[in-house]
Amino acid sequence: MAKPKSGAKKTTPAGKAGAKPAAKKDNTARLDLIKNASKRVAKVATKLVKVASDAAKGGAKAVAKKAAAEKAPAEKPAAEKAPAAKKAAPAAKAAPAGKAATGAKGGAKAGATFTPPAVDKPRPRATKLPPPGEPLTKREMEQLLTAGEGRGVMGEGSLKGRLVVTNEMPHLVVVGRDKRELTFLLQGPDQEILPAYVDHKVSVSGLIRKTTNHGGVVDVRKYSAKKPEAEVVETPPAETEPRLRYLSPGEVSMATAAGMGAGIKGFAAVRGNLEMTGEEYVLVVSNGGTRQQVSFIIEGKAAGKGLRKHVGHTLQVMGVVDKTSGWGGRIAAENVEPRPSEARAVSRDEMELVHIEGEVPTSVDVKLNHGLTVRLPEQPGFTWAIEPTVAKRVGLREANFEPGTNEGPATREFFFTPRNPGNFEVEFFLAKAFSPSQVDRSFKINVTVKP
Template sequence: MAKPKSGAKKATPAGKTGAKPAAKKDKSARLDLIKNASKRVATSTTKVVKAVAETVAKGAKSAAKKVAAEVAPEKGKAAEKVEKTEKVAATKKSAAKPAPAAKSATAKAPAAPAAKAPAGKSAGGKAGSKTSAPVIPAVEKPRPRATKLPPPGEPLTKREMEQLLTAGEGRGVTGEGSLKGRLVVLNEMPNLVVVGRDKRELTFLLQGPDQEVLPAYVNHKVSVSGLIRKTTNHGGVVDVRKYSAKKPEAEVVEAPPADTEPRLRYLSPGEVSMVTAAGMGAGIKGFAAVRGNLEMTGEEFVLVVSNGGTRQQVSFLIEGKAAVKGLRKFVGHTLQVMGVVDKTSGWGGRIGAENVEPRPSEARAVSRDEMELVHIEGEVPTSVDVKLNHGLTVRLPEQPGFTWAIEPTAAKRVGLREANFEPGLNGGPATREFFFTPRNPGTSEVEFFLAKALAPGLVDRSFKINVTVKP
């Protein structure tokens, strides 16, 4: 083998000569790739921050989630590119290729990210366009409305109409008819409020082609005709075939003159029965005809209408043009008095008599003939024996403004039959006679009260007698 000539340099392999410069260029390429990747990540994150700020300002959280979901793949792609460049550099170092090849590799390497950069921009542009779109709220669907009319049904009878207009009754009644009432809107639907027979309100839903027009007549007086169905005890549905509305007129309430008294009215039979009942009807005033027994307290005439002789006696003072001295001859008789009755308490009041008519006295329920009578005169506390189904009489002097009475329970137990007022003879004091017919054997205590007229609760004095009923 020939030796080389003196003075000539030994040939060095290509790998040793270009190893160090190639390694430096590879490091610089890696740094450039990392910088470029970090810049892309920074730009993408700034875009994300801006998009999130815009979406927060608009109150759309869904847009922020979409942007974050689209940007996340870009970060992954950038990381993958960095890893790929590191692998390529490692393979080049191990292969120890010439410097020109490294230059060409380094020259081509940045081209790929640069080529893909517009794609990132376009993706960012798309994300920005999605975030700027306004969020449209969901619109509620209109409620379904009945616009078709059913076929005509049978007309409602008078009985069915009464059930229809009665609150608490008539559920299931159906038929053709008409209703009048006030139009209201409930849950965006027109309803007709009808005043029933007992002054309670019934509500009917109005359906049909005019359902969209009827709400314009709120608080109007509306009359509808069509198929009426009472679905509940307090309302139902009307399929309106015809309707008419009247504008409500402003009601002007005229104040009654201060000087005039309220007009009196005729009392109904029910009110008259309350007037004559004990403990009821206080405050009732009006025209009526009342029947009772005529008595006197001092110089005043008194009409006893019920429960005479007991502490539940109802009586009225007779006043007016008919209260004349000529009535004295009718004391103890039955009269019918017509005029203005004013019941001031549960036990009586006053009558402004306009007409007085005598009536025949009722026949006595118990005859005193063939009856053994035991008589007590005056306020004498004593004990008496009475035979069963025979009589006991107690006569007591009356005082002006007061009257004698006993408890209703005692009157029932001892068998009170009559409590007769007898005027005094020749100006003497009047008396009251109590007549008893005991029906049950045994011993009973009877207490007599001298109470104020028209106020049996105010007692002046009392006394008691013991009654023993023997068979």
């Protein structure tokens, strides 16, 4: 084997001698290319993201994710191998086209989930009128206006009712034969104008078709509308007094009872003895001569001078009874009828009577089961009375009112028939009529009942 010459070095290929510096230059150029490409990719991705977000908000996230995914491999470190760097340049050039396609797909996908609101389309309206039909007969008109009947009836006629708008369409509400309402849809060229007459009284004529048992359709050829009149609400007059009524038997008994029924008012017929206090006629209905006497002043058209002849007799008065207190009130008499006086419970025949005249305090002796009379002058507006318990103890039988003669004062006679022996003190009160608690004066007598 031949040996090299002395002092000679091994030959080195020219390419290998300058390989290292050349590789460094190539790497620097490639790094600059990659950086420039990544900047362009980032700008294009940003524009695509904005476009996608404006088109559909839902696709923005998808575009951003894909842009970030493609941006990452473009920014790989420069220490990668040269073949990877060579592939990066053509990938960077193809990136904008691929990115746009991806953004378009993402936007289309996002747009599929977003549905824009539907635009309300005007409903079709029947504006053409059909040819005239046969007029409705009287029988068909009755069926047409009867709720629950007449389905399929059709013909020319007219209807009146109140116009309403339902679902933006004019309808005529007609009151049928049995007061039930029927609803008819109004069609024709005037269908756009009729809603302006809502709540008006409208009369239409045209082709009427009853499509259901409770309504139908009217092709309006003519119509007329009347403005509804303003309803005037009549306020009922204020009642100054309660409505009068007939009193029941229970209310009548309360009206004639002492201390009860104050405030009762109504029509009734009451019976009692007629008396006078001054110029007023008084009807005593119960407990006459005691401090529980119930009496009514007679007023009205029947309270005339003709009553004077009935003073001291029994009358039945019909009219409006108004009991203002527990001791009486007033009667607006409409009719007065005399009644026969009741027979006296005790006959004065064959009876020894002891008589007292005037307000004289005294003492008297009376036989058992015999009589005692006390006569006292009365004043207008006042009446004489005794306590109810004393009247029962001494045996009060009658308290008779006697009108005065020759302009003399009226008097009242008390008639007693004692049934129990003993000594009794009888006190007489001159009290105000209808107010027995208001006493003007009084006096006493002592009665000794002997067997």
